[in-house]
Amino acid sequence: MAIKVAKIAVSAAVYSIDRPYSYLVPAPLEDKLLPGVRVTVPFGKGNRRSEGIVLSVSGEAERDKLKQVEEVLDPEPVFTPEQIRLALWMRERFFCTFYEAARAMLPAGMWFSSGKRQVGDKQQKFARLAIDAEDAAELARHKHMAAPRQEDILNFLSGVGEAAVTDVLEFTHATATSLTALVKQGAVETFFREVYRRPVRASYEEPGPLTLTEEQTRAFEGLNDLMASGKAAAALLYGVTGSGKTSVYIRLVQEALHRGRTALIMVPEIALTPQFVEIFSSRFGDDIAVLHSSLTMGERYDEWKRIRKGQVRVVIGTRSAVFAPLENLGLIVVDEEQEHTYKSENAPRYHARDVAKYRCVRDNALLLLGSATPSVESMYAAKTGKYHLFTLENRYNAHPLPQVLIADMRQELRDGNGGAVSGLLRRELARNIENGEQSILFLNRRGASGLVMCGECGYTFECKNCSVSLTHHSVGQNLRCHYCGWSEPVPEACPACGGKLKFVGVGTQKLEEELRELFPGVGIIRMDTDTVARAGSHQKLLSRFRDQNIPILLGTQMVTKGLDFANVTLAAVISADQSLYAGDFRAHERTFSLITQVVGRSGRGDKSGRAILQTLTPENFVLKLAARQDYTGFYEQEIAVRALQKVPPIRDQMTVTVTGLDEGMVLRGCIALSQRLKSLAGKDELTVLGPAPAGVAKVNNRFRYKLTLQLENNRHMRDLVSGVIREFSADSQWRRLTAFADADPLD
Numbered sequence: 001m002a003i004k005v006a007k008i009a010v011s012a013a014v015y016s017i018d019r020p021y022s023y024l025v026p027a028p029l030e031d032k033l034l035p036g037v038r039v040t041v042p043f044g045k046g047n048r049r050s051e052g053i054v055l056s057v058s059g060e061a062e063r064d065k066l067k068q069v070e071e072v073l074d075p076e077p078v079f080t081p082e083q084i085r086l087a088l089w090m091r092e093r094f095f096c097t098f099y100e101a102a103r104a105m106l107p108a109g110m111w112f113s114s115g116k117r118q119v120g121d122k123q124q125k126f127a128r129l130a131i132d133a134e135d136a137a138e139l140a141r142h143k144h145m146a147a148p149r150q151e152d153i154l155n156f157l158s159g160v161g162e163a164a165v166t167d168v169l170e171f172t173h174a175t176a177t178s179l180t181a182l183v184k185q186g187a188v189e190t191f192f193r194e195v196y197r198r199p200v201r202a203s204y205e206e207p208g209p210l211t212l213t214e215e216q217t218r219a220f221e222g223l224n225d226l227m228a229s230g231k232a233a234a235a236l237l238y239g240v241t242g243s244g245k246t247s248v249y250i251r252l253v254q255e256a257l258h259r260g261r262t263a264l265i266m267v268p269e270i271a272l273t274p275q276f277v278e279i280f281s282s283r284f285g286d287d288i289a290v291l292h293s294s295l296t297m298g299e300r301y302d303e304w305k306r307i308r309k310g311q312v313r314v315v316i317g318t319r320s321a322v323f324a325p326l327e328n329l330g331l332i333v334v335d336e337e338q339e340h341t342y343k344s345e346n347a348p349r350y351h352a353r354d355v356a357k358y359r360c361v362r363d364n365a366l367l368l369l370g371s372a373t374p375s376v377e378s379m380y381a382a383k384t385g386k387y388h389l390f391t392l393e394n395r396y397n398a399h400p401l402p403q404v405l406i407a408d409m410r411q412e413l414r415d416g417n418g419g420a421v422s423g424l425l426r427r428e429l430a431r432n433i434e435n436g437e438q439s440i441l442f443l444n445r446r447g448a449s450g451l452v453m454c455g456e457c458g459y460t461f462e463c464k465n466c467s468v469s470l471t472h473h474s475v476g477q478n479l480r481c482h483y484c485g486w487s488e489p490v491p492e493a494c495p496a497c498g499g500k501l502k503f504v505g506v507g508t509q510k511l512e513e514e515l516r517e518l519f520p521g522v523g524i525i526r527m528d529t530d531t532v533a534r535a536g537s538h539q540k541l542l543s544r545f546r547d548q549n550i551p552i553l554l555g556t557q558m559v560t561k562g563l564d565f566a567n568v569t570l571a572a573v574i575s576a577d578q579s580l581y582a583g584d585f586r587a588h589e590r591t592f593s594l595i596t597q598v599v600g601r602s603g604r605g606d607k608s609g610r611a612i613l614q615t616l617t618p619e620n621f622v623l624k625l626a627a628r629q630d631y632t633g634f635y636e637q638e639i640a641v642r643a644l645q646k647v648p649p650i651r652d653q654m655t656v657t658v659t660g661l662d663e664g665m666v667l668r669g670c671i672a673l674s675q676r677l678k679s680l681a682g683k684d685e686l687t688v689l690g691p692a693p694a695g696v697a698k699v700n701n702r703f704r705y706k707l708t709l710q711l712e713n714n715r716h717m718r719d720l721v722s723g724v725i726r727e728f729s730a731d732s733q734w735r736r737l738t739a740f741a742d743a744d745p746l747d
């Protein structure tokens with residue numbers, strides 16, 4: 001007699017064998033086993049206990065042909081039918097397993113046996129991976145027999161990104177010894193952070209009436225008409241820095257709530273979340289939830305529950321907030337939509353913008369992309385009619401954009417200035433300090449020096465695990481790899497010849513030291529990964545800068561966007577060339593965007609602003625256009641170049657990456673994949689470039705080679721690429737290699 005059978009997505013099923021597996025439903029579990037609940041099932045030849053997600057239940061098979069479900073883990077479904085459909089869509093779109101897609105949707109603590117917990121100390125120790133997620137997965141497989149608790153920790157951190165150490169140990173049932181062992185191996189790193197149980201402010205000031213300019217009103221009315229149409233729509237709001245895009249967002253949220261809909265506001269970095277929360281909570285009170293990775297497990301779980309129960313109607317968060325379980329969405333805003341942080345680098349390799357599009361189509365909602373420097377892809381979509389385009393050409397306070405000055409660092413060298421601060425910047429900083437005004441300096445390299453080398457024999461210090469040079473950190477006087485976490489002390493002399501060491505290049509630590517020598521006794525705040533970890537939060541440093549009127553804030557990309565301080569009248573890019581020659585087709589776009597964002601931090605209050613670009617190539621057209629804040633001129637030149645190169649948005653790209661411990665085998669595997677792809681696809685529909693080493697060819701002793709595919713990103717081509725990867729992974733001669741695809745690579 002036919003009995004109930006469940007189709008289940010199993011966590012242990014890797015990409016090459018990922019599909020719904022059929023399991024018998026034991027009679028005692030029939031009432032509990034519903035689509036969307038998690039279960040445990042036996043899987044594989046050894047019947048290893050594995051977690052799974054029920055996709056559907058029916059009566060189709062005979063008892064003796066299938067294994068049985070062991071246990072139901074949830075009293076009620078944690079996935080709605082809509083979320084199951086989203087995970088299935090992501091599986092096909094982003095070359096991931098169903099389970100990887102589903103895992104991204106829930107707060108991390110729900111994937112382990114314990115539930116919510118209270119957090120005591122404000123200063124709490126956190127842990128995160130110090131290696132790539134692929135490398136962590138490979139290491140976890142090796143730990144399965146000898147150190148299963150270390151395996152659990154690696155798998156846990158691969159899924160959540162970072163978590164409080166107490167949560168890591170509680171949710172994995174591991175001991176501190178297991179975690180310490182992984183730290184010593186360089187696979188995990190720990191740091192301290194200040195944590196708050198309630199991410200939303202408990203109190204807030206009532207704001208005055210929200211008044212829009214004529215320009216803002218035109219944009220709002222056009223966008224509101226799209227949102228009220230009852231049909232899915234996508235729009236780009238292109239507005240210069242300081243033009244008041246946030247005010248337009250607020251009015252649209254108000255209208256969405258008035259119609260009984262919900263709204264999601266996405267920001268690219270955690271540092272921007274407190275500012276948005278403060279602005280929106282002053283308007284919407286406790287009708288707001290916050291989702292980002294710096295919250296503790298308990299905070300994330302609490303916020304998720306409030307959203308799931310319909311207790312809030314507005315969510316603010318970073319990339320993973322795109323999965324917030326809001327019902328009846330009316331609006332999704334992706335602020336600073338051009339930022340690479342919206343793209344996940346680990347499986348599932350999704351772009352939040354694409355997931356947001358899917359959700360808006362399903363809910364007939366408005367997707368609004370906002371930026372002062374839209375991605376070339378988004379502007380192209382707007383120019384070709386795929387998106388509606390709205391423009392804010394003027395600053396909200398009618399003040400002009402900052403005056404931009406160029407400092408030629410070649411002339412500085414000729415004049416005998418070998419430091420990181422030009423004479424022009426030194427004079428302008430002194431002027432600001434004298435006037436009691438503030439300055440923001442951007443340098444996209446943390447540490448003290450980018451390279452340590454012997455001045456006599458040329459010896460350089462390279463990571464023992466990765467194909468990169470070690471970065472010098474003056475705090476602790478050590479050399480550190482920013483990829484795998486390996487560190488070693490700086491020796492007194494060259495280990496090869498005994499010669500004197502030279503410190504080449506400038507990082508944020510060295511810049512801070514130089515500024516303190518130039519301006520003794522002047523307050524300086526450095527904001528990078530190292531200082532944020534020690535201070536406890538981005539907000540703590542930014543609050544000090546604002547409340548204590550600290551004269552100088554310097555930092556990495558954390559200081560480039562979203563910061564709105566009325567007393568900042570000077571902004572500077574220390575090395576404007578640094579990202580200009582990165583070697584990929586988006587280098588010009590990233591550089592233009594970064595410079596525009598930094599310049600836009602200045603003159604946002606009643607005082608006029610200035611900005612300084614320090615460069616070795618002042619004649620470069622990208623820098624000239626950025627200095628004029630001429631996005632239109634930049635876009636026209638950039639899209640013409642991309643048309644010649646046949647790169648996005650003119651033609652889509654994918655990458656297929658192969659990793660392994662043996663470089664020769666990795667290269668041979670990549671060649672085999674290339675030949676197979678070429679044999680299956682016509683010349684007109686697919687161009688295969690490579691194999692070529694990845695930007696960093698070796699990370700944590702694993703070599704990485706990739707193929708670049710030029711094609712049309714449609715279902716047919718994704719199926720072709722997926723089939724080739726599954727075939728490759730099933731071939732025993734490549735069993736020591738890992739292959740994966742990225743449907744929308746950003747590097």
